[in-house]
Each structure stands twice: as structure tokens, then as C-alpha cells.
Amino acid sequence: MIDATTLLVIVLMAGVTYLTRIGGYVVLRNRRLSARAAAVMEAAPGCVLISVIAPAFVSRNPADLLALAITLVAATRLSMLPTVLIGVASAGLLRHLIG
Amino acid sequence: MSISQAVEAAGDGSGSEFRRGVASCAPVLLGTIPYALVLGAQATQKGLSTVELSMMTGLNFAGGSEFAAIQLWTSPPHIVLIVAITFLVNSRHLLMGAALAPFLRDLPRRKVFPALFFMCDESWALGLADARQRAAAGITPAFSPRYYMGAALAMYLTWVGFTTLGAVLGPMLGHVETFGFDMAFPAVFLVLMRGMWTSMAAARPWLVSLVVAALFYLFVPGAWYVAAGAVSGLVAAWLMAGDA
Numbered sequence: 001m002i003d004a005t006t007l008l009v010i011v012l013m014a015g016v017t018y019l020t021r022i023g024g025y026v027v028l029r030n031r032r033l034s035a036r037a038a039a040v041m042e043a044a045p046g047c048v049l050i051s052v053i054a055p056a057f058v059s060r061n062p063a064d065l066l067a068l069a070i071t072l073v074a075a076t077r078l079s080m081l082p083t084v085l086i087g088v089a090s091a092g093l094l095r096h097l098i099g
Numbered sequence: 100m101s102i103s104q105a106v107e108a109a110g111d112g113s114g115s116e117f118r119r120g121v122a123s124c125a126p127v128l129l130g131t132i133p134y135a136l137v138l139g140a141q142a143t144q145k146g147l148s149t150v151e152l153s154m155m156t157g158l159n160f161a162g163g164s165e166f167a168a169i170q171l172w173t174s175p176p177h178i179v180l181i182v183a184i185t186f187l188v189n190s191r192h193l194l195m196g197a198a199l200a201p202f203l204r205d206l207p208r209r210k211v212f213p214a215l216f217f218m219c220d221e222s223w224a225l226g227l228a229d230a231r232q233r234a235a236a237g238i239t240p241a242f243s244p245r246y247y248m249g250a251a252l253a254m255y256l257t258w259v260g261f262t263t264l265g266a267v268l269g270p271m272l273g274h275v276e277t278f279g280f281d282m283a284f285p286a287v288f289l290v291l292m293r294g295m296w297t298s299m300a301a302a303r304p305w306l307v308s309l310v311v312a313a314l315f316y317l318f319v320p321g322a323w324y325v326a327a328g329a330v331s332g333l334v335a336a337w338l339m340a341g342d343a
Contacts (some may be wrong), residue, residue, distance in 0.1 A: 024196025051328025092279030
């Protein structure tokens, strides 16, 4: 039911995440961050998220690329649920139609 | 109801402070549910059991990093990659904790450390906005721990509960990739990024990450594209910080 390596990854994830939560309070509370350091921290989550989904942007399947473009436009104006539904439906339909 | 109206309506009773926190978090909870279900369902596709997924969301409680971990999940998982990515996705907590720190000054550490375990984007934003509003209205102490915990626990229970439900329902959906369900991931990530969007200038490092990650994905075997994309974006953010 619980794999040892999986458990290790989960515990380590939980540990580093808790360190980020208390780190700002413990270490940074009486310091002023440089503008650069703050800019890097602001940019970090977006940089990681876009890197994780980068393979979708260079798919060789035109149906997938078109569906991604539709999803991207949906994400700029709609909330989570409609965007996910539009993304899934457009990928399913376009793969069926264009292959 | 705006936060200031809620402050006036709630009075000082501690039970009502907790309820006020839950109530102001309610609209956010509705938006969280589909995203939690998707995470749970995708985790089972990657071979995690329901118990493992519940442990991940219950102990870690940081959705963006959990989505990244599941997307990168292999059997066996790359321990260093996933832990490093978790740290990078959650590094914003450092800034969030620092911003909240002035309002936590009067609380004993035995209360602060457990409270910070429940600091997510939503509970942080609500707690900080409420404290600033109360400070402006001359209410002391400005930070209401029970309001914050109301919002934070509502978020926590919703997140862990609905990711677990997604994991339970996941196997019933079968192999969802064939119906386009894999597009749920880019969709979730793009909506998360829209929420982080401030300006075109601030988003330039993201573009650097995208281009470098895509090139690594095409030309370098393995999962190095995530680390390469993330690091190049951070370097770009450092270099661009002067003129952004």
C-alpha cells in the first residue's frame, strides 16, 4: 500500500515545504531582501510550472498543439474548471478529427 | 461580503472569528475542488495508491508542487529532482512568511509554528489582508489567529479530502489519456500562472524557462528539461531584475 521510496519522497517534500513556510518568518523577518532576490523568488514558481509542461509546447502532433493554443486562450480568461474542461474536450476532439 | 464589512459584523467572539475565516475562504474552496479532483485522479494514473496520495497532500499541502511532482513521477521516482522542484515551486512561501512576520510578533512561537504549517496562498492572502484592514481600523491585535485558522483549516480539509476523492475515483475513469485528459495538466498550470501574472516584464523569465526547457526536452534525454528550464528562468529573473 505504501512504497518505501514513495514514502521517502513524500516526507522529504513535506520537509522542504515546511522549511519554506517557516523560513520567511525565522530568517527573513528582520531583513530587507534585495530587489533582485525578491524578483527571483517571485519568478520561481512560474518558471518551474512552465518548464514542467514545456514538452506540450513542442509536440509533433498538430492536434495537440492546436488544443494547447485553445487551452492557453481559455486560461487567460476563464477559471479553473471551465479551462480544464475546454482543454480536455479540445484535445480529445481534435485528436479524433485530425489524428 | 468584503473583509471590512466582515470585521464589523463578526465582533470579537473567538468562535465567530473562526467562522468568519471559513466564510471568507468559501468562494476559494469551490475553485479548489476541481483542481484537487484532477490531482488525485492523475496520481493514480502514475501508480500512487490512495493512501500515498493522501499522505502527500496532507503532509505537504502545497498544490503547485504536488502537481509538478505527479507530472514528473516515474517508478521509481527521481528523489532529488522531485524534492528540488518542490523547493523551487514553494520558495515563494519564504516571501509570504516574511510579509506576515510583523503581524505574528505578539504570538508565541508555539502557536506560530503550527499556524505556518497551514500557510498556503489562500490562507496567507486572506490572513494578511484581514490583518492590514484591522490595523487600518485601529483594532489590536491586528492579526486574528482564529480567523486565519478558519480559512486555513477549511482550505486544508477541502484539499486533502477532494484530492483523496479524486484518487478513489481515478481508477474508475480508466486510462484517461486517450480522451484528452492529459491536457488537464497544462490547463491547470496555465490557470495557476495566470494567477501569478503581474506584468509582461515580470513574465519574461517564464518565456526563457519555456524555451530552454523545450530545447532540452527535444535534444537531451531524461528529465533534465525541468531543472534546465527552471534554473535558466531564475538566472534570467536575476539579470532582468534591474530593468523590470
